[in-house]
Amino acid sequence: MSDQPIKLLYFAWVRDRIGLAEESVAPPDGVTDVAGLMTWLRTRGPRYEAALKNERVVRVAINQRFAQPEDAVAPGDEVAVFPPVTGG
Amino acid sequence: MAVKVQAEDFDVGAEINGLTRDRPSIGGVASFIGLVRDMAGGEMIRSMTLEHYPGMTERMLADIEAEAHRRWPLDASLIIHRYGHLQPGDRIVLVVAASAHRQAAFDACQFLMDWLKTQAPFWKKEETPTDARWVEARASDDAAADRWRKS
Numbered sequence: 001m002s003d004q005p006i007k008l009l010y011f012a013w014v015r016d017r018i019g020l021a022e023e024s025v026a027p028p029d030g031v032t033d034v035a036g037l038m039t040w041l042r043t044r045g046p047r048y049e050a051a052l053k054n055e056r057v058v059r060v061a062i063n064q065r066f067a068q069p070e071d072a073v074a075p076g077d078e079v080a081v082f083p084p085v086t087g088g
Numbered sequence: 089m090a091v092k093v094q095a096e097d098f099d100v101g102a103e104i105n106g107l108t109r110d111r112p113s114i115g116g117v118a119s120f121i122g123l124v125r126d127m128a129g130g131e132m133i134r135s136m137t138l139e140h141y142p143g144m145t146e147r148m149l150a151d152i153e154a155e156a157h158r159r160w161p162l163d164a165s166l167i168i169h170r171y172g173h174l175q176p177g178d179r180i181v182l183v184v185a186a187s188a189h190r191q192a193a194f195d196a197c198q199f200l201m202d203w204l205k206t207q208a209p210f211w212k213k214e215e216t217p218t219d220a221r222w223v224e225a226r227a228s229d230d231a232a233a234d235r236w237r238k239s
Contacts, residue, residue, distance in 0.1 A: 009141070011139060011141055011209070011211060012139055012211035012213070012222050013222045016222075061141070061144055061209070064141070064143050064144035064147050065144075065147075066207075080141060080144065080209075082141070082209065082211070083211060083222065083225070084224075084225030085205070085206065085207070085208060085209050085210055085211065085225065086205075086210065086211050086212045086222075086223040086224070086225050087138070087140070087169060087180075087181070087204060087205060087208050087209075087210025087211070087212070088122055088169075088180070088181055088201060088204050088205035088208075088210070088229075
């Protein structure tokens with residue numbers, strides 16, 4: 001990845017478990033999609049592991065659009081990680 | 089078309105009047121108002137905190153509304169969703185759909201709520217007298233949204 005970081009946003013219990021609302025990260029070169037980013041994030045410590053262990057539950061948005069595991073993640077993207085929505 | 093995401097309460101009558109004023113082609117208005125309940129899963133709810141993703145919320149609600157206008161001949165529509173700290177009885181959401189005839193208004197109103205519940209990035213945290221917990225998404229909400237999917 002280039003020098004430009006990825007901006008990560010966490011919401012609801014994902015934020016509670018990680019203990020952060022947002023951060024900027026520069027993942028290694030091999031991280032190119034949502035699935036890769038989630039795998040790498042889980043290696044960053046027990047809090048990340050606890051927040052992201054259930055891949056089927058956690059939702060991801062790239063630049064404020066819902067994303068799938070195979071969708072590309074690029075430097076400069078805003079990537080949000082959150083539980084299934086419960087509004088209304 | 090209008091989307092409002094706000095902490096403040098809203099006046100249902102004033103909002104509907106504002107929507108129908110100067111639009112004499114409207115023959116029917118359907119609205120839905122969601123409120124904070126005082127019970128959940130057999131437990132008393134003292135209060136609720138609604139969190140959202142500023143930016144994506146407005147974008148998703150505008151998308152949902154545009155989709156309703158593609159599917160039904162609507163003359164006007166409105167979505168208001170609150171965030172922040174709410175008490176039982178407080179209004180959470182207002183969805184209004186207006187059309188020449190009632191069926192489009194009813195259907196669009198239901199569609200807007202079903203899609204909003206599964207697509208708009210809001211999260212509810214319920215506070216009981218002893219505890220606070222994030223509300224879990226319901227499979228029945230997904231099923232309700234799925235029935236609007238075009239095959």
